[in-house]
Amino acid sequence: MHFDPKTAADGAWVGLSVIALVVAFQYVFLPTVVDCFRDRMFELRRDLFLLVADGKIAPTDQAYVSLRRLMNGTIRFAERITFVRLCMAALFMWWRFGPERLAGMREADMPNFESIPDPVARTAMRRIHDEMSKAGPLYIFVSSPVAWLLTILVAPVLILVGLVTGTIERTKQLIVTEVSDRIECDVETLMDPA
Amino acid sequence: MAKREKGHGKLSPRDFAAREKRFFHVVDDVFGLLRTAVRGAYVVLGIWIIGTALAPFAGHKTELNSVLNWMVQLKADRYFFALAATIAGGSWWQERRKRTKLIEEWGSYVRTLEKKIDPNRSSSGLLTTGKPRKEDADAL
Numbered sequence: 001m002h003f004d005p006k007t008a009a010d011g012a013w014v015g016l017s018v019i020a021l022v023v024a025f026q027y028v029f030l031p032t033v034v035d036c037f038r039d040r041m042f043e044l045r046r047d048l049f050l051l052v053a054d055g056k057i058a059p060t061d062q063a064y065v066s067l068r069r070l071m072n073g074t075i076r077f078a079e080r081i082t083f084v085r086l087c088m089a090a091l092f093m094w095w096r097f098g099p100e101r102l103a104g105m106r107e108a109d110m111p112n113f114e115s116i117p118d119p120v121a122r123t124a125m126r127r128i129h130d131e132m133s134k135a136g137p138l139y140i141f142v143s144s145p146v147a148w149l150l151t152i153l154v155a156p157v158l159i160l161v162g163l164v165t166g167t168i169e170r171t172k173q174l175i176v177t178e179v180s181d182r183i184e185c186d187v188e189t190l191m192d193p194a
Numbered sequence: 195m196a197k198r199e200k201g202h203g204k205l206s207p208r209d210f211a212a213r214e215k216r217f218f219h220v221v222d223d224v225f226g227l228l229r230t231a232v233r234g235a236y237v238v239l240g241i242w243i244i245g246t247a248l249a250p251f252a253g254h255k256t257e258l259n260s261v262l263n264w265m266v267q268l269k270a271d272r273y274f275f276a277l278a279a280t281i282a283g284g285s286w287w288q289e290r291r292k293r294t295k296l297i298e299e300w301g302s303y304v305r306t307l308e309k310k311i312d313p314n315r316s317s318s319g320l321l322t323t324g325k326p327r328k329e330d331a332d333a334l
Contacts, residue, residue, distance in 0.1 A: 005264050008251060008264075009262075019241070026233060035293070038324070042318075059315070079331055192215060
């Protein structure tokens with residue numbers, strides 16, 4: 001069997017490219033995406049702190065302390081918030097403890113904004129929390145090749161069904177809420193070592 | 195198959211929550227290991243492709259030399275590609291250095307100011323350079 005040196009050279013280049021791609025993804029792309037996400041979280045944490053600086057909310061307010069703690073945890077564990085890990089954790093927790101416990105954990109971890117006396121501060125904190133809930137799913141999607149692949153496969157079907165049934169906005173909202181809730185749940189658990 | 199634990203059973207809610215957390219941390223650790231393994235597998239795949247491409251030429255020094263000749267025969271487009279990659283990589287590296295320095299300076303400044311308003315302010319737990327602690331970081 002004859003082997004062509006040019007084909008072999010191309011093969012070697014393909015191998016080198018695979019290694020270069022993994023190294024670039026791991027050491028250039030991912031750290032940049034993580035830093036972008038952390039920057040956004042720091043930005044939101046500054047917005048939250050300004051409420052304290054402006055005297056709209058006390059730094060000891062339970063909702064403030066709880067939201068800031070959640071933001072700190074998200075910043076701290078940003079590298080560990082990944083699409084596959086999120087799915088795996090949800091799946092295993094569901095399998096081991098059942099859907100009721102999963103929902104229970106979620107409710108227990110949520111900051112309670114109803115207790116804030118000032119309506120302006122309450123609205124501002126809800127906005128900050130909403131922004132946080134949007135940033136999380138976007139980060140999960142951008143940082144995960146598995147999520148890209150899944151989106152390519154599933155998104156056309158979801159969009160088509162959404163267009164036909166008129167539920168596209170509701171579906172989008174459902175996905176964003178579900179993912180951001182899972183992120184908050186996992187971050188809370190990561191912050192609390194077993 | 196493990197028995198599913200839907201209720202508290204004989205455990206107190208606190209103990210049950212602790213069990214849930216322990217289980218979550220196990221899943222998290224296993225995933226961390228898997229992630230490292232998958233990345234390692236990609237590098238092994240790259241090495242395997244190179245090995246497969248060059249294996250038929252083992253022991254044939256002249257033919258192997260011609261393969262290497264083909265590999266280094268850079269054409270103009272490859273020169274441009276290499277140049278663009280070098281410039282982009284160098285700029286990225288420089289940006290990272292500056293960014294770390296900026297975070298160190300501004301982080302300390304912001305911390306001092308915030309502590310004046312809220313002495314009990316909580317921290318993200320990152321290092322002063324903006325990097326996570328070793329125990330918080332993910333797989334390699």
